[in-house]
Amino acid sequence: MTTTTTSAARTIPARSEVPVELTWDLTPIYASEADWEADYELVDSLIPKLAAYKGRLRRSGRLLLEAFRLRDEIYMRFSKVSVYARMSSDVDMADSHFQGLTGRTKELGNRLSAAMSFWNPEILSIKPDKLEAFFTKVEGLALYRHELNELARERDHVRSPEVEQLLAQASQTYGGPASVFGMFNNADLKFPDVVDETGETAQLTNGNWGSKWLDNPDRETRRRAYETMFGTYNRYRNMLAASYAAQVKIDVFRARSRRYDSALHQALSGINVPVAVYDSLIDTVHANLPKLQRYLEIRRRVLGLDQLAWYDLYVPLVGDLDYTVSFEEAKKKVLASVAVLGSEYAEALARGYDSRWIDVLENQGKRSGAYSGGAFGTPPYMLLNWKDKLNSMFTLSHESGHSMHSFFSRRHQPFAYAGYTLFVAEVASTCNEALLAHYLLQETDDKAVRKFVLNEQLERIRATLYRQTMFAEFEKIAHEKAEAGQALTPDVLCGIHLELNSRYFAPAVATDDTIGIEWARIPHFYRSFYVYQYATGISAAMTLARQILTEGEPAVKRYLKFLSSGSSNYSIDLLRDAGVDLSTPAPIQGALDTFDEYLTQFEALI
Numbered sequence: 001m002t003t004t005t006t007s008a009a010r011t012i013p014a015r016s017e018v019p020v021e022l023t024w025d026l027t028p029i030y031a032s033e034a035d036w037e038a039d040y041e042l043v044d045s046l047i048p049k050l051a052a053y054k055g056r057l058r059r060s061g062r063l064l065l066e067a068f069r070l071r072d073e074i075y076m077r078f079s080k081v082s083v084y085a086r087m088s089s090d091v092d093m094a095d096s097h098f099q100g101l102t103g104r105t106k107e108l109g110n111r112l113s114a115a116m117s118f119w120n121p122e123i124l125s126i127k128p129d130k131l132e133a134f135f136t137k138v139e140g141l142a143l144y145r146h147e148l149n150e151l152a153r154e155r156d157h158v159r160s161p162e163v164e165q166l167l168a169q170a171s172q173t174y175g176g177p178a179s180v181f182g183m184f185n186n187a188d189l190k191f192p193d194v195v196d197e198t199g200e201t202a203q204l205t206n207g208n209w210g211s212k213w214l215d216n217p218d219r220e221t222r223r224r225a226y227e228t229m230f231g232t233y234n235r236y237r238n239m240l241a242a243s244y245a246a247q248v249k250i251d252v253f254r255a256r257s258r259r260y261d262s263a264l265h266q267a268l269s270g271i272n273v274p275v276a277v278y279d280s281l282i283d284t285v286h287a288n289l290p291k292l293q294r295y296l297e298i299r300r301r302v303l304g305l306d307q308l309a310w311y312d313l314y315v316p317l318v319g320d321l322d323y324t325v326s327f328e329e330a331k332k333k334v335l336a337s338v339a340v341l342g343s344e345y346a347e348a349l350a351r352g353y354d355s356r357w358i359d360v361l362e363n364q365g366k367r368s369g370a371y372s373g374g375a376f377g378t379p380p381y382m383l384l385n386w387k388d389k390l391n392s393m394f395t396l397s398h399e400s401g402h403s404m405h406s407f408f409s410r411r412h413q414p415f416a417y418a419g420y421t422l423f424v425a426e427v428a429s430t431c432n433e434a435l436l437a438h439y440l441l442q443e444t445d446d447k448a449v450r451k452f453v454l455n456e457q458l459e460r461i462r463a464t465l466y467r468q469t470m471f472a473e474f475e476k477i478a479h480e481k482a483e484a485g486q487a488l489t490p491d492v493l494c495g496i497h498l499e500l501n502s503r504y505f506a507p508a509v510a511t512d513d514t515i516g517i518e519w520a521r522i523p524h525f526y527r528s529f530y531v532y533q534y535a536t537g538i539s540a541a542m543t544l545a546r547q548i549l550t551e552g553e554p555a556v557k558r559y560l561k562f563l564s565s566g567s568s569n570y571s572i573d574l575l576r577d578a579g580v581d582l583s584t585p586a587p588i589q590g591a592l593d594t595f596d597e598y599l600t601q602f603e604a605l606i
Helices: 033-051 061-090 096-115 119-124 128-137 141-152 161-173 176-188 209-214 219-235 237-257 263-269 275-287 289-303 327-337 343-354 390-412 427-443 447-483 490-505 513-521 532-551 553-563 571-578 586-605
Strands: none
Touching (some): 061 141, 176 237, 219 237, 263 447, 390 427, 390 447, 427 447, 427 553, 447 490, 447 586, 532 553
């Protein structure tokens, strides 16, 4: 393969024109579509058998074990059915045949979910001493002890059957605010055109907001786009505040109806993360805001400005880099960067690269972006839209981290524990990126390349650790106000966000009332208390990378054990065993210390 083979063509090829070696091989999932149909029909036929266990789980350990094993068989097959349909569609989303398979899979999933609705409440109705007797009497049930312990943690929050039925009915309305916001933001909201740096009017969209406008080297263009973007949201501030306030009220209702201390407590309880972890993240970032101010001052100097405005925060500090890397070369560099993880890891990834785990090139109708996928019993596939750019190499490294996490977890865990939680989902991917950045910085003396890599890492930490923590703090304050009975009016929400922006970015960035409305365009706020995991994830990953590079084999062994553990223990405990104790400020502080070290290296190059 050559650079020419994988460079972006002037015309995006049709799927049929992509070389087969640059496409993923789905035959390890199903050799033919007839095999897919057979599994689909089998899952469909087994769903009534699973539903037939309703009312019987508490009778005996034998029946409970039977039900668990049937559930696992169904979901194991369903996951393969689902990923085959989705991945087949993702490479050509205009293909109506695979759209049909995806639609059928969703319907099958809905039937399966409905059949499983009795599962958790019925298991929680089994008294603890009776459940313990089941373990004693039935060999094989011990496999599910951790899962049952997970359920038991929620026992105090289960209500009477009548209340549970009412809450189940109410839950059908929980997605309302997110649906309203999604339809408004993605379908109804239109932005005025903006005059670009050439004097021409051009379309502003949420999709091109970053790539065309915030990254634009012309400051007046950035300012016009900024004022247009947030000015448009501000015109709908009353509706958007009502929508978000409804989401917060739902969160508060759910927490109170299940007797949690707060909405935050309920959100974190589901994955057994103490509220102290959330608070420690915010407190540690606050203590390190001077480091952010130092970076912003460097940014101001590089851009040659008297003072930064918010719309100056995203324009690259390093211009276009004359650095091309072919897909073949990128694979070699990624493999070299993870050599520190030992031969088992590096050789497994190399085999994957040679076994068509990756769908490489953009083609007509292909889903944008990148992801790692697959299912239990299949390769951990990766979808890319490759360009011969440094950023694409980092994307390859990132998705390879996800895939190797899945590879080791699926290899060493039974189906019930082969997945992993969102709390740790970005750790392996971001650790890989940190290792690649270290490798590139060690490999080259090229000043331009070093500046580019350092700038990318600084921006990743600023956007992921500092900014997402600010968003997490916004959610916490908004929910606390609602829990105290305060109405979340547009002025209240804008006031919270403006104050936080001032705390994080002033005095380096000029205070600007316009940014107060930014909360209104963040879709993650409708998945409450989710964004903090970006910040804890990058902190854990950077801590692990540092340990791997400085400690060597002991750290590598701990890390590989973490990758191999799936969800066999609580995520926070798995990270602690790997060497990252998020109940203390140390991992957050360590990531921010690395940020400071990168700043020193970057400053020496400008």
